[in-house]
Amino acid sequence: MNKDYGIIMGYFNRKNFDRERLEKSCDFDNLTMTKDITKDITKLLADEGYKKSESQSAIRQFVRFVKSRSGSGEITWEGLIKDLKNLDLAESKFSIRAQNFGKAYWEVFFDHFNIEECEDENVKLTFDHEYYYExxxxxxxxxxxxxxxxxxxxxxxxxxxxxxxxxxxxxxxxxxxxxxxxxxxTTHYVDKSRMVILKEDIEKISRTDADLVPQMGLRNYTITFTNGENVYLRF
Known part of the structure; x- marks a missing residue:
């Protein structure tokens, strides 16, 4: 993937494609690209020794990669939980960053989260530090x-x-x-290293596209509460 990515992404960089234009060149349903771009990239890959079938596979993998990191805009609580569950925090070099730009700015990194169903049908999402607690x-x-x-x-x-x-x-x-x-x-945590979010307190959640750096793929999330305050996550 790294060599394929370098060749294909290099093409888009040289053509000065922004994110929107790059996504428009991809057919996410069929995992293909527009005809002209497919032709250009296939030639570049052939020049690197790729066979036709290998070039087709490389293009499909790239489009699948871009698709997995697209999808900005407002999402549901269930969408946020799904994204969190897709994280492999144990193997990741990155934690979950939380920021608040209210009356007092703070920034905390978490390496663990827990989802708890409450008796009143509410849901509690807790971010903390598993290593410290254990x-x-x-x-x-x-x-x-x-x-x-x-x-x-x-x-x-x-x-x-x-x-x-x-x-x-x-x-x-x-x-x-x-x-x-x-x-x-009792539950002990260091400083501000514990954050609890209740589903019923949330007015809306939005996210950005994930970056297209293979080893990262981080998205920014904005959680707006019913009291007008926001908290910002990046993972």
């Missing part, structure tokens, strides 16, 4: 295990164990135990 839990349970508390112990039993040991603990041990106990029982 690491904190592992460390906390190591400390709790030291005091005879493991993950199979019910919550009421944990409180009973802590109560029984409390008077024999030093101040340092008490601080260590309480700090460890608070991790699995």
């Amino acid at each position: 690491t904190e839990n592992e460390r906390a349970w190591e400390v709790l295990d030291k005091y005879g508390i493991d993950g199979d112990v019910p919550m009421e039993k944990i409180l009973s164990i802590i109560s029984d040991k409390w008077s024999d603990l030093s101040d340092e041990e008490k601080d260590e135990l309480i700090s460890a106990f608070s991790v699995p029982t």
Whole structure:
């Protein structure tokens, strides 16, 4: 794909095609291009040693690639969730960037998200940091295990164990135990590294085309809330 992409994209760059014109030259339904452009690109590929069938395949792959990164405009909540689920964050070099340009500007990068169905038929989308959360839990349970508390112990039993040991603990041990106990029982995040979005709070969502850089393919998303505020995502 990289060599094919370089040859084909090089053609459009030399011709000074902007994104709109490039997309108009593609037939996304049939994965082909206009006749004249197909002829030009087929010749370029032939000059690089491509057989006719290989050139046709390269053009189809390129059009499929452009199609997958097109589709700007307003989208539904379901469209946003679909795009998020298509992400492979574990293998990606890029996180999900969130920006706010309100009274106070902030920018945060997330490497994990969770979708939760609520009882009132609302949906909660939470962005956070999976690595941080899991690491904190592992460390906390190591400390709790030291005091005879493991993950199979019910919550009421944990409180009973802590109560029984409390008077024999030093101040340092008490601080260590309480700090460890608070991790699995409450949600801890660093700074602004957690963001929650409720479906019912959203007025509209829009997105841009994704860039045509093979290793990136990032889109910009604008989420407008019913209170008029916006948050901007890039992934």
